[in-house]
Amino acid sequence: MQAINPATEQPLKVHPNHSDEEVRGTIEEAQSAFNDWENTSFSHRSNLMKKAADVLRSEQKAFAKVMTEEMGKTLKESEAEVEKCAWVCEFYAEKAEEFLKDELIETDASKSYVRHCPLGIVFAIMPWNYPFWQVFRFAAPSLMAGNVAILKHAPNVPGCAAAIFSVFEKAGFPKGVFNNLFISNEQASDVIAHKHVKAVTLTGSTRAGKEVAKQAGAVLKKCVLELGGSDPYIILEDADLDLAIETTVASRLKNNGQSCISAKRFIVPESIKETFEEKLVEEMKSYRFGDPTDEQTDLGPMVGKKYRDQLHGKVTRSIEAGARCILGGEVPDMKGYYYPPTILTNVKKGMPAYEEELFGPVATVITVKDEEEALKVANDTYYGLGGAIFSKDVERAEKLAATKLEAGSCFVNAMVQSDPRLPFGGINESGFGRELSHHGIKEFVNVKTVYVK
Template sequence: MKDSNSSDHALVTVNPATDEALETYPLMSDAEVTSSLEACHAAFADWRLKSHAERGQVLEAIGRKLRERKEDFAQLMTREVGKRLQDSRDEIDLCAAICDWTAKAGPDVLADEERSLQDGRKGVITYSPIGVVYGIQPWNFPAYQAVRYAVANLMAGNGVLLKHAEICTGSGLFLRDIFEEAGLPKNLFTVMLIDHDQSDELIAHKLVRGVTMTGSAKAGSIIAAKAGEHLKKTVMELGSNDAYLVLEDADLELAIKTCVAGRIYNNGQTCVNAKRFIVADKVYDAFIDGYVKAMDEVKLGDPTKDDTDLGPMARADLRDTLHEQVEESVAKGARIAVGGKMPEGKGCYYPATVLTEVAPGQPAYDDELFGPVASVIRAKDDEDAMRIANDSRYGLGGGIFSKDEARARELAKQHFDTGMVFINHFNLATPEMPFGGVKDSGYGREHGGFGMTEFVNAKAIALPG
């Protein structure tokens, strides 16, 4: 099924701040899909023979071009998905940093490794590119979601296909143009303007050697099953319900400020947003007083204005779903401390909202709320807070607020069942550290060098002693 604002034969973009139609892009024919895939594979056949250093030089050039075109790209992303303009600019900076780090670290990460074998022979492990990697990506970070997997795979020597979310089609094409302007061979990074049926056919095609997807757990399960039918390796970065623990010895001023930023960043539409706030009973009342006041002061408005704290959600149906989750949670015992009312007028706006009395059986406890709604949960003590944090089918990120950094580190290491933990701060992603989750949040890792080795052939070469 296509997104709700698609037509039968085209992809449509709409400004969620104004409801204004932006562009219409015709879908590829089946023949165009095949020819585009074949062209990407042909480009890969040459690219795979380039040295790591040569690939790195192109990635560095892409980073420079991203910085050069930052304002144009940021404006486009904000028009297409409603991101605050400053968030869009920050996203481009992150993408450029990923290019820089990958170019520098890639030759070491992908270097041949020699081993002495027990029988006296010499072993060589070499990381060979496997071919065309197909990425299915969401709309919440139109540049970053694509750059995250594409740059790592280009460094590894693979070709890359992108099926972007319909609502940010223009951003996907803009990124392709930047890559090629920077010197990436034409067709090596190809944007596929296709529907879901064509996507399934693409997954099945023999020239596609790997599939990576970022999205919901439900969609990830479907895509992983489809790829599994054809024995294609997958990496899945899926949804989450990230818990941030406010322990008894937390710096409450820091916790409140950080938990507001962590919930509303990117208009609350980020897989690693802080979503559940689990607060020890000893500090619960003080935290909730400050947190509700701070969330009530969040300014909702035009994402292009500097004084706006929170822009619109990306689509009307996403806002409707979020509001339904809030209403169902309230019907099952949650209480709205602030927000929770659907604004009138144009645009897909939803206010910063805080739910308390959150308990199992409510969407606010069990499910991912992909928008600016915070679920605050009271824990008996620190141990109970850790238990509640892990009481989730998700496991992407999370956080701990505590003045005892050594103890927080030990909790993160030994007890937090997630792929990432942030202590006394909130963050999204950094090029140097692995990104990914466990349980229904998916599998596989990106960043930190790990993404460069997800879709390679670790080839064993044995030589006589």
């Protein structure tokens, strides 16, 4: 496997694929490690997980450099991602025992309780857009619960996969507790089917999620899927427009626009459309795109030519269908897989910008008559990952977010983001299951009833 630096188009280090024999050996090694790891104490696991956090912080700049070279996010965003990974390690190091303590339940037995027991090997198929965070988001709770892990990372971030493996190795985790495989999709299918593998977690596209769910279902294995999103951001007529613009643009352009939970559909009433669009253009124009290693850069390149071309195709087809481009929308004549901050307005149902996820720095503006239509448009999607509502009437916005907006995470006057303390995941074609918080650590355990008469 080999990454291509998206800013320079230069190939990076080659990482040889693992053979089928090596894959089988890794699974056997992981199973052997699990037999010991499941019996270790929470305090022992906690000490190692805190050491992993220490390793992340001590090598933060080196890890950030690998991320930026392989997928193009700015160095400042890469460094922030490493810090967030350290946070999730510390969070579960401190909270796992509390989250998984026995639950005493009063019945007609002399004693009855629920115990949370680890399952075994958790196989993770992870994406390139947050190459460290997505991995630690599953690994920290899974390992703290007593499971062991095997990672198949995206083929365009092999250096990140190797670096993550080194974190657990340097932290002192026993051999086989965390494993990394450079394998094909066909080999991944064999891993899912292996008798020692007990569960699968995937973050990625809806298409990939459906295939993995099909394979896991065929062998009756638990899976958690965090898939795509087309998050609606509803700007009500009484919103603080400066706050709304600053927040939505930051969300839309975060990670070079390549985030499943970024603001994608900007839903605004006709009464404020003109003012909103003027402010939106001004704010998005202020983001400087270019070399992601430059501290002054706000927006780096997209991860690859294929992804940029797919995005541009959706933009072009939307314009041909009647959308109006008021900023960007053209592939720049420069080295690297860059795409400028772009705004499409007059977006209507049936256009790619309305129906599909635009995975890049493109904002779509959809105009509505009132609150009722705004909610109808927001929920008119195959997805259901996140969404946000902006209004000075916080009570009103909260009620709409809690009862009317259909998504796994609904925020008021703030951008949707993942947080170790809160459950994260979607509904509909954004997947199922939850990561993070106490909900996430309980996804891959046997919720065992113990009844003593």
